[in-house]
Amino acid sequence: MNSAVFEIGKFARLTLLWLCIIFGAVWGVSWSIGVLLPAVILSQSGESGRFWAQLLQALVPVVAVALFVPLNTCYMVLAERRLLALFTVRKGPNRVGPDGAFQTVADALKLLLKEEITPRGADLLMYTLAPVIFFAPSIIGVMPLLAAVSGNHPLFTPVNLPTGVFYILAVSSIPVVGVVMGGWASNNKYSLVGALRSAAQAISYEIPLLLSIITVCLLAGTLDFVQIADNQRGSLLNWNILGGGALTHLGIGSPWWSIAAALLLAACCILLFALYVICACAEVNRTPFDLPEAESELVSGFNTEYSGIKFAIFFLAEYTNLFIVSTFAAVMFLGGGHAPFPGLEDACISGLRGLLAAWFGACTPFQLGWLVNSLVNPATVSQVFWIIVKSYALVWFASLIRATLPRLRIDQLMDYSWKRLVPLALILLIAVTFLKELV
Amino acid sequence: MESLNLLTALAHVNVEQGFFYVLAAIAIPLAYGVVFDRNVIRSGFLLIGVFATIAGLFFLLQAQFLGLSQILIYGVGITLVIVIALMLTNARQETGMNPALPANVGLASFVSVLVFTTIYLSLRSAEDWPLKNESSLSLPPNIEMIGKHLMTYYALPFEFASILLLAALVGAVMLSKAEPASLANAGDEAEQAVDGTDRV
Amino acid sequence: MKDSKASCRPEEARDEADGGLNMISRASIHVVAYATAAVAITVLFLGGQLGQWIELAGLSVSRADQIGFLALVVMGLVSCSFGGSRLGVMITGTIAAFIVLTAHQELAMVRYLSLGAVLFAIGIYGMTVSRNAIRMLMSIELMINAANINFVAFAHWVDPLHIRGQLFAIFVLTVAAAEAVVGLAIVLALYRNMSTVNMEKFNLLKW
């Protein structure tokens, strides 16, 4: 038992280390580009520097995403391997760095240095374009999430779209084009079969996914991430997974049908969440729906022929998609950046404020107070903290699913989507519409 | 300082116009590729590119909802279906062929040039476009506008569209399920048998 | 692009490697020459010199775009007849002609409508000429999209308050989806019966 606690502790330490690396680096860079440098420029050159300052501030989301995606993938791959090791009673990577903390960095370096091979008879243009098309949407897709993640921080407000949800859904349907393209252009039967499977799977599971998201949007009454997250402020009962506040509206004197409707609505929303998790797993090709790259049947599916940096890009995009899907779920269902209990959030913020005062109180003689305040805003940090906890919890849950469930057969997969999930999603859509009015 | 002035000057150039020409310069070669590429599957992928650039044009025209649905429905849905249909119908067999029917080339070029010339000349001669110059800032979000229209004034066409889609879906299923009746029944039975064993 | 290609893809790749030099030496030189000339004409037109020369010749300046367009077409025909890659000449010519024809327009809307017209014309050409039934369907999709551009452009400039053009574009999208689905189903059914998608072979109704 001690040993087990030891292993879990090692995983926790690793996670802490990597999260510090990722979010420290991202936040530090975006802060220095978005706040520090513009301030310096404006103080140096006055009005004429305004253009440069604005340009730098506009660049912040791009730089943040470009930094975040590879670092995050490094952590997610490592975490997944360690978690799988934990679940299957093994040790996992433990050679590079302390407890194997930098194993994925070494792997990434290896992939970058490897030779790229193009199979004979491949359609060179499509073959090269496929990883790019697969990868680009994941970069574009992270952007509007930034505003939701950072609680609409002024640096990331420009990327907050009024139709953010629809935008993500549209963008996340693009990668399948890259998969089909790559699978076809590889001039390999396994790749082609993997690509066709992937296309069929993506089109089938897109429908229940869209329906479940539409239902949540209906419940929330908006397509804006920040607003959806804000609507779930308060406590666990306000989260969309429990009916988006239907339960809190009930009083002692509310009629019985209102209570019943609220309870039913909560049940429907839990089902919706389960539906979303299933469809999202299928959308990002995770087990048990990883038929496009089923390694025991199709070698490695659509990316059989890819090597070196192109394979690395496929890999990067896959894990980034998983992260996007998890963050999306955290914002849509699990209350975004709000703590599960009302007191907890305030406690977080005040605790952080106290910590800051204790640490940087000594700095005030150097007039660094405003810099520190703009660097670490306790409200934002608490928001980011909660959303990170929720998203990574979902990522870990995906690892648990991967460790447990076997792969489906292709006909089972299609049956499951068209005969079970689509009707369920439609029923839930109608049910939620009516129940929302009844509450 | 001089470079700075240049940059501010650049910032004042009509960005919309620049983007438009860039998108047009991408869309036209891709459209040619769709028509002329010898490999049909590749022209299917090029079609995705055309649709993506058209979605870009919609964004330029501030039709975000339409641009996104263009990507979602056209760019991915329809084109993938086309590509899969191509892969199902032995495309290799047609790869080496000249994509064009030589007999029709002259006629087709004449007709297409004629169509373009007619449209262009009519555009050029038109003087009285009923343009309206509301400032785009005061407009309601267009997704809201579209939703309002679809649910009120255009509700009936909307319903008709859904019926059309349903009919098309059923028709497509019937058309592509072209096996003889006895064979199809046998297949069903086999499937049921498989299902039964699975449940046990 | 236009050189010999075999039916099998590996062989095709080898052929391309063999014919690469040949292709570069003949077709591409003409295309490059044509592209340079087209760019020159476009720049002259945009700079206003073309208009001045036309005025000197005693013609109306407003004809400058048509004359530039004609010059591009004639040059393209000459280039094609000297053995230039037809596709390359057509692409460069179309882009240059498009810029020449639209750049002077005062209304931004006309630019979008012209682009719609260009794509529509390409779609018509593809539909008329295609041998492959699915390529024909793709050309029809292209034409529908070209029409959609017009709708959205009108919605933006003519009716920005109630964007009815966009609504119509949505209906067009729906109809296009239905059309694609049924068309593909028909093509698949045809393929089952005839085991080809070649339009020339679908001549059952002739008798």
Added chain:
Amino acid sequence: MLGMVGRAAEGFYQVCRGLWTVFKHSGRPPTTKEFPDVMPELPGAFRGRLALAVNPETGEHLCISCRQCERVCPDKCIDITAHKSPQTGKLELIDFKIDHGLCMFCGLCTEVCPTSCIINTSDFEMSEYSRGALIYDLKRLTLSQEESAYYFAKKDLPPPKPKAKPAPKPEAAGDAGESLAQQPSDVSQQPGPKAEE
């Protein structure tokens, strides 16, 4: 309809149970052996590299050149060179070669060996840069006295009797006689593999 709901609930419950079962395993110490750092404890019957044992007490070689192992080997990877000593009239081992690249570690040779001379050790790290280096000769095969003692104890073999020079006459004579009887055929066979080499 109700049946379907029931099946869905049942499936959901089963999936959750599976997830919980797997999750419970994260509370167990890992079974991984970190091999190069921690050598595995192999059982005595483990069939690793072949070796020739010596008498743990006296240190004399146990092989009596009976060639039973050579004959029983399915891969023909054992090659024994022996001659009849002119002094004692007994077989004397000159060289003993085992090609570990051919050997499939079936352990038949260790079973037939009358003196428990040839044994499977626990050593399995035998990687080499060439195939030739996998052919072990007498010197590389022979274990030291301590190693022999270790393996005799580990495999629980009866300790070998010292090769008494004249002492138990009948047994030794029988042994020798057997070998003598076989020798001519062996000699005639010997040039074969030699020539092949």
